[in-house]
Amino acid sequence: MSKLNVKNNETAIYGVGGLGEIGKNTYGVQFQDEIVLIDAGIKFPESDQLGINYVIPDYQYLVENQAKIKCLVITHGHEDHIGGIPFILQAINVPVYAGPLALAMIKNKLEEHNLLKQTELHEINEKSVLRFKKTSVSFFRTTHSIPDTLGVAVHTPDGVIVETGDYKFDLTPVTNTPPDLQEMARLGEEGVLCLMGDSTNAEKPVWTKSENYVSQSVRNIFDKIDGRIIFATxxxxxxxxxxxxxxxxxxxxxxxxxxxxxxxxxVNGRALGYIKVPDSAFIDANQLRSLPANKVMILCTGSQGEQMAALSRIANGTHRQVSIEPGDTVVLSSNPIPGNVLSVNRILNELEAAGAKVIKGYENHIHTSGHGGQEEEKLMIRLMKPKFFVPIHGEYRMQKIHIGLAEQCGVPADHCFILKNGQVLALTKDHARMAGSFVADDVYIDGNGVDKVNEAVIKDRQLLSEEGLVVVVATINLKHQEIQSGPDLLSRGFVYMRESGELLDQGRKLVFRTIRRAMSNKKADEKSIQKAIVNDLSNFLYEKTERSPLVLPMLIMNNGKEKN
Structure with a gap:
């Protein structure tokens, strides 16, 4: 059980995920026996986390305290804020509150996981108020790269805790619903105890351009294209x-x-009235060839070079319904995410080789961030006038810069805190202190299940991908200390066996001696012999090749039987 040093008159805030990282946003505000959860996101795996679909937080603290959890409120419908909902709901039972678009996306996820019927869902907007015995939750409208984005204000006896969600101050959004500056200012005038602010663009000394600016650039580009348009975002x-x-x-x-x-x-955008064009504007794949090229736009996924996304399959010729044709113009309306640059360059080369013209978003003013830069982060702090400040949703360097911005805006340095996942900050009306921590490690999701994938498995997968595998097969009689057959060595992805006979023969002799030595120990068992084989053969192979393949001993224990 996790034990925190939080007093009865203090409000605790913490991140189960989302601190010191981009993704897994899951935050808690706790007063006595009431917990308000904000968001439940996932993080996408790093390139070396082979076979992993998603990374989610460890929900153990929430499981231990699920009787206290009053609600899960959602700021908006992006995966790093709602992707973990199917997994968290399999761990705890909690009602979910979200705006119309996020709620539609959540319903789709829950249906896929057979959780829709058993989940309590509520639609909210910026005027909604959730009231509990000791706390309440209100909301304010923000702008982001998706409609229906909300900031969250948790009202506690100690004061108001504001969590911004992802935001920028877009005064001319394409949805025609600008951020509610008046409500933010009202919260600030009434008094905000602690602001938990989005730090994603804290390194950028800018005011992020409006989506309307991008909209005009897209229109200008479309005016100049005569052939077919393939638009990826x-x-x-x-x-x-x-x-x-x-x-x-x-x-x-x-x-x-x-x-x-x-x-x-x-589908969701049209159902909620955000996409207002008529049904006749859309065609299916079978109708593409019946229309002139200058009367078609293909809208698809894959702007980050994702291997299985539509654009990648179109580029490499494996898409069943669409292929690149002379005169096609591909518009990539995004910036490459760090780590995706090689994938994006690969798809650019494939598109150009297939004969398409490519217009890149980051060079043609057809992409802008959904997160505010430094100027907007400072405005948020000025509007909220917090007594204490905690930067969230960002890596450490972003959090640190964000704290510098808070200090510029009048928040004392000793009132700013960089937290790690699981660390708890306890607040009263006048004081803040660190109050312990709980386990908030990464949990790796392999497929659609919620079973944890051990870090040792991740390391083995990485080792296999980089260094290959050597399998050792032998039959032994431990009772009589006999090697009845083998040992044989099989190489996969390490060395080509036909060209490495001498190396493998030396390895076999080494393993033979290792097994004999290990069996002579009176306490020898299968596990201890396997360990000796792995240790000796790994050292030998590294000495000879400077490579460290995964060594997998497969011992057939023939104990008690005489050798035939």
Missing amino acids: FASNLSRVMTAIDAAYQRGRKIAVFGRSMEAAV
């Missing part, structure tokens, strides 16, 4: 999807949508 960036669809429709182009997530985004 994040399906989660519904504002950009709306821009592309509207621009195509106004220019008499029919729209074909490809990619499962993009199809879902368009």
